[in-house]
Amino acid sequence: MVSGEWVQQTVSGAWHAAWGVSGMAAASCWRLRAPETRGRLLLAALALVACISITGLVATLDVPDRDARLGWAISIYIAALGLWIVAFSRRHLAGDERYGRYLAWMTWTLFFASAAWRADNAILFAACWAGMDVGLVRLVSLQRRSRAVRHVARAAWIRLAPSMAGIALLAGMCAWVSGRDSLRVGIAALAHHPHIAFFASLVLAAAALAQAGNVPFMRWLLDSAIAPTPVSALMHAGLVNAGGLLLARFAPVLEAGGILPRALLLAAAWASVAIGTGVLMIHADYKRQLIASTMAQMGLMLMECAVGAYAIAVVHLWLHGLFKATLFLRSGSAVPRPDEVLVTQEVPSLRVPWPALVGAAFFLAYALPHPADGLRLVLGLFLGAACAAALASAMALTVGRWIGAAITVLAGATALALRDELVRACEVLLGTPQPVDAQLATAAAALMALQAALYAWLRRHARRPYALRAYAWLAHMGDASPRAIEAQPMALERLTEEATL
Secondary structure, three states, X not given: OHHHHHHHHHHHHHHHHXXXXXXXXXXXXXXXXXXXXXXXXXXXXXXXXXXXXXXXXXXXXXXXXXXXHHHHHHHXXXXXXXXXXXXXXXXXXXXXXXXXXXXXXXXXXXXXXXXXXXXXXXXXXXXXXXXXXXXXXXXXXXXXXXXXXXXXXXXXXXXXXXXXXXXHHHHHHHHHHHOOOEHHHXXXXXXXXXXXXXXXXXXXXXXXXXXXXXXXXXXXXXXXXXXXXXXXXXXXXXXXXXXXXXXXXOHHHHHHOOHHHHHHHHHHHHHHXXXXXXXXXXXXXXXXHHHHHHHHHHHHHHHHXXXXXXXXXXHHHHHHHHHHHHHHHOHHHHOOOHXXXXXXXXXXXXXXXXXXXXXXXXXHHHHOOOOOOHHHHHHHHHHHHHHHHHHHHHHOOOOOHHHHHHHHHHHHHHHHHHHHHHHHHHHHHHOOOOOOOHHHHHHHHHHHHHHHHHHHHHHHOOOOHHHHHHHHHHHHHHOOOHHHOOOOOHHHHHHHHHHHO
């Protein structure tokens, strides 16, 4: 036992030292405007953090402390994500007058995002959470000569303030109830006081919704499209996900708070899924589509937490983060070539609705063995819808249609098996406190089925007055606020000035 504690302390010390090296490397890049050796030193330091975090996770696998294992797992994810985004930023932001400051504030944000989940001190956890959000706002506001950027930064600060205030209040409640500064002890103490846990659960739900950019705090996320691509990738893959992680860490408090806070969380998250999905369906702007997708995915993750499926929510967080970072970093290739715009390809019609049939088959195969399990109904709906959408894209091919369809079906089955294995591994990592709430899970499945049926009905009757009103409302919800739009972006003005010199 003494040897194990010594190993953990040694690894923890090495982790702090590696982040210290990363901070010094980032500070040395402050005045840079182009990639140099100091940028490569920052990448090496982040890679070192990832390797030490892997060592820390291996060293704590036999330790009963779930928070320690979760902290190391999240540290691996954040360090790997940061390494990827910073490597992309070194090329993408080269030449920008605030190039070095972007790298420095990214490192700041990555450190506090990672340290928050490794901190057991309640006050330190709240401070790291605030540091993470401050770093996010600073990244958004670096081009502050732009009036639109200043407006979006203020909006982000106002919307994220409830999250920071809620975390500070929760940390104070943990210290007050337990009489100690340990966050783990404070969470356990809150869970043993149902009346206090009820209020703490409401604060917890509000903080998670604000951090995730969900209803009613969604406007800052929709306006954040003005941020540079690497900042958007970091925001959508690593920071808005913190709402789901927060609920997973405070799971005993949320469970002890009763059904009302979780039902309210479920309702707000489902509204976010509905609005995000609708905005995604009608908007043509690619970056706005990605933001709407994040809003919907965060709603799904919070719904999973509301029903008690915390392991599934954490796996959802990891997979969504990697997928969304990839989409943002390759968003430059989303602009089609001129020949793709001018030449319209005919999509072959299908006599048999194979995508819908195969999607229904996947749903029945997954959910039918346990028809009373509401969570399997929800996951089955997601699985069936994803397979149907992928198969519809494969069947639209003029060449290799059936090969693409076969690959899609095989990939769906493989993804299902892989996801189940990841969920089982995460259950060992987390130690889910209580089983899934069957009533809330069934309600979540019913809400998702209702949403799918509603959107299908609106698309089928697209020219009806109520469908047009729904379209106009979703278009208004997805549009940026007028003050978050520039008639001529500041970047174009600087290019014009440089061209005239």
